[in-house]
Amino acid sequence: MIQALLDGVLVGSVVSLGAIGLTMIMHLLRFANFSHAELLSIGAYAALVFDGLFAAAVPAAKAAVGPLSLTWTLFLAIIAAMALTGLSAVVIDRLVFKRIRETAGPLSMVFASFGVALIIRSALSLVFGLKPRLYTDDIVFAVTISSDPQLLVKPDQVFVFGAAVAIMLALHLVLSRTTFGYALRAVAENPSLAQVAGVRLSTVIAVTWVVGGALAGAAGVFHALDNQVSPAIGHNFVLAVFAATIVGGIGSVYGAVLGGFLVGIAFGLALAIMPPGYSPAMPFLIILGVLFIRPQGVFGEQR
Amino acid sequence: MSEPGAVLSVDRLVAGYVKGLPILNQVSLHLIERSIAVIIGPNGAGKSTLIKAIAGLVPVSDGAIRLNGRDITGIRPDRLAGLGVSYVPQSENIFRTLTVRQNLLLVLRRKRSGGRRLDELFALFPPLADKQRERAESLSGGQRQMLAIAMALAAEPAVILMDEPSAGLSPKAASEVLAFARGLTEQGVSILLVEQNVRQALAIADYCYILAEGRNQVEGAADALSSDPVVGEIYLGGKRVGAA
Numbered sequence: 001m002i003q004a005l006l007d008g009v010l011v012g013s014v015v016s017l018g019a020i021g022l023t024m025i026m027h028l029l030r031f032a033n034f035s036h037a038e039l040l041s042i043g044a045y046a047a048l049v050f051d052g053l054f055a056a057a058v059p060a061a062k063a064a065v066g067p068l069s070l071t072w073t074l075f076l077a078i079i080a081a082m083a084l085t086g087l088s089a090v091v092i093d094r095l096v097f098k099r100i101r102e103t104a105g106p107l108s109m110v111f112a113s114f115g116v117a118l119i120i121r122s123a124l125s126l127v128f129g130l131k132p133r134l135y136t137d138d139i140v141f142a143v144t145i146s147s148d149p150q151l152l153v154k155p156d157q158v159f160v161f162g163a164a165v166a167i168m169l170a171l172h173l174v175l176s177r178t179t180f181g182y183a184l185r186a187v188a189e190n191p192s193l194a195q196v197a198g199v200r201l202s203t204v205i206a207v208t209w210v211v212g213g214a215l216a217g218a219a220g221v222f223h224a225l226d227n228q229v230s231p232a233i234g235h236n237f238v239l240a241v242f243a244a245t246i247v248g249g250i251g252s253v254y255g256a257v258l259g260g261f262l263v264g265i266a267f268g269l270a271l272a273i274m275p276p277g278y279s280p281a282m283p284f285l286i287i288l289g290v291l292f293i294r295p296q297g298v299f300g301e302q303r
Numbered sequence: 304m305s306e307p308g309a310v311l312s313v314d315r316l317v318a319g320y321v322k323g324l325p326i327l328n329q330v331s332l333h334l335i336e337r338s339i340a341v342i343i344g345p346n347g348a349g350k351s352t353l354i355k356a357i358a359g360l361v362p363v364s365d366g367a368i369r370l371n372g373r374d375i376t377g378i379r380p381d382r383l384a385g386l387g388v389s390y391v392p393q394s395e396n397i398f399r400t401l402t403v404r405q406n407l408l409l410v411l412r413r414k415r416s417g418g419r420r421l422d423e424l425f426a427l428f429p430p431l432a433d434k435q436r437e438r439a440e441s442l443s444g445g446q447r448q449m450l451a452i453a454m455a456l457a458a459e460p461a462v463i464l465m466d467e468p469s470a471g472l473s474p475k476a477a478s479e480v481l482a483f484a485r486g487l488t489e490q491g492v493s494i495l496l497v498e499q500n501v502r503q504a505l506a507i508a509d510y511c512y513i514l515a516e517g518r519n520q521v522e523g524a525a526d527a528l529s530s531d532p533v534v535g536e537i538y539l540g541g542k543r544v545g546a547a
Contacts, residue, residue: 179408179409179412180412182398182401182405182408182409182412183409183412185398185400185401186398186401186409189398189399189400189401190395190398192360192380192392193392193395193396193397193398194398195359195360195379195380195381196358196360196380196381196384196389196390196392197381197384197409197410197454198381198384198385198409198410198412198413198458199381199409200379200381201381
């Protein structure tokens with residue numbers, strides 16, 4: 001059971017990263033973006049491509065970092081993938097969502113997001129094929145961190161957890177200590193007043209897409225690092241990130257972090273106590289439970 | 304055309320929220336430097352729409368808005384703040400989830416002398432200095448209005464547009480806010496004020512515009528209008544201000 005809890009926390013860190021961008025966009029632009037999880041797939045594949053490019057350019061850097069399966073080239077590729085995924089999110093907004101929000105309502109944007117998700121998934125399948133890929137063929141075994149109760153953890157999982165927490169802390173510092181963070185929070189709370197206070201709305205929206213996209217990109221790589229790179233990553237995570245967003249309360253970054261960990265832990269526990277086929281239903285149950293008990297989520301405000 | 308001495312001029316403005324359905328029809332006004340002009344009128348007259356249109360929040364379909372002779376019609380609200388026009392909305396005029404200090408720093412973020420200006424504002428509004436680390440949602444109604452005005456002043460504006468600053472305040476707090484607004488003109492600020500509290504507004508204003516159905520109806524010096532029997536009958540509850 002404790003092993004399931006530990007695994008859940010590790011999965012939760014990835015879900016949290018994915019949910020932060022979703023909650024920011026849902027609050028700012030008032031629409032449920034069902035294509036957000038596909039940014040995880042974009043991030044995972046971008047890292048695969050950058051890793052190959054960096055390894056070709058500097059073969060010596062294709063060495064593993066300490067006890068991890070992660071190589072120096074992949075480490076750099078993660079940063080490049082985050083940047084590319086952030087950029088992709090802005091491009092998608094400019095090409096699709098911006099045009100729709102100028103002429104139609106939020107419901108049209110929700111439907112458009114379903115279309116965008118399908119297009120991204122299909123494009124990735126077309127370019128990279130349906131066969132799952134791995135960042136490395138090296139196998140890194142789990143390390144026993146406790147014998148009673150027996151707890152196993154892979155070095156890569158420790159890295160993913162540490163990196164995810166570090167990214168979330170960095171975001172917290174930006175939001176709470178910088179005037180740019182105040183501007184992001186101000187726009188989320190009252191866009192008209194933020195404009196009057198001298199904040200350029202279009203800049204904040206673009207930056208929110210970049211930040212949300214970059215975090216989703218990191219989440220995609222972190223998930224694939226311990227699993228596989230496949231076009232289905234986004235599809236597999238879409239409900240989990242939505243559940244995390246709803247649990248935390250739409251618009252709350254800290255809520256998305258908490259929600260991500262709760263969803264991850266619920267996943268882990270479900271795998272331990274229920275037949276494997278039932279665990280995908282956990283996000284649905286969590287969403288329903290939260291909507292019944294506290295519709296605004298843990299950190300959300302009553303509307 | 305700009306009136307001599309006018310810092311802000313609105314010339315035959317047509318504006319509304321929905322295209323083809325204007326709320327304001329050919330509205331004109333002038334705000335003289337270091338003065339207060341008050342806009343009064345019945346509910347639905349277009350007072351708040353006028354002030355929002357000047358602030359860039361309501362689309363303008365015709366007419367012109369000039370700041371010191373420069374055409375600022377249709378300029379984005381965030382740019383207007385930089386040009387010297389601050390707007391204090393009637394409600395939801397502070398960021399509740401930010402602290403008092405963060406609210407002010409948000410406006411001051413592009414100012415080189417932001418730290419000095421922050422100290423000046425806290426000196427001007429001591430209750431805000433005492434609560435600078437608290438979330439703005441913890442402030443009382445009067446303190447919130449104080450913070451909203453401080454945010455407007457932070458940008459060191461030439462013009463402040465105030466939409467019913469006394470709304471929801473106790474009579475004492477309302478008087479203090481309006482008296483404070485009067486004091487600001489002595490520091491070089493010009494104020495365009497929308498106010499339901501007509502008697503108090505006329506007492507502190509230099510000039511008054513009366514709107515009805517989105518059009519200019521009457522205008523004149525505030526003291527003259529406040530003692531005008533016709534205006535008193537229609538807009539001041541049937542009694543002349545100062546009447547025995």
